Amino acid sequence: MKRLEAAAFLRREIDAGDLRRHRLILTPAGRKTVTRGLALLSDAFGARLGRLSTTQQAELAALLEKLS
Numbered sequence: 001m002k003r004l005e006a007a008a009f010l011r012r013e014i015d016a017g018d019l020r021r022h023r024l025i026l027t028p029a030g031r032k033t034v035t036r037g038l039a040l041l042s043d044a045f046g047a048r049l050g051r052l053s054t055t056q057q058a059e060l061a062a063l064l065e066k067l068s
Helices: 001-008 028-049 054-067
Strands: 011-015 024-025
Touching: 001 011, 001 024
Parallel strands: none
Antiparallel strands: 011 024
């Protein structure tokens, strides 16, 4: 957490209801980084899914649905 705080991706605030607790709040820079990371992950996952046929993608979706 200290590294993320030092990089200005999040900040800590003391919880007014319980002074022993800290709340971790994502900063705008942190939100932007998360959004970029999710987009990269989605692109990479999409590229790998693209290697599967439509039938294989449907089978994978059905198997993943069983796990949820």
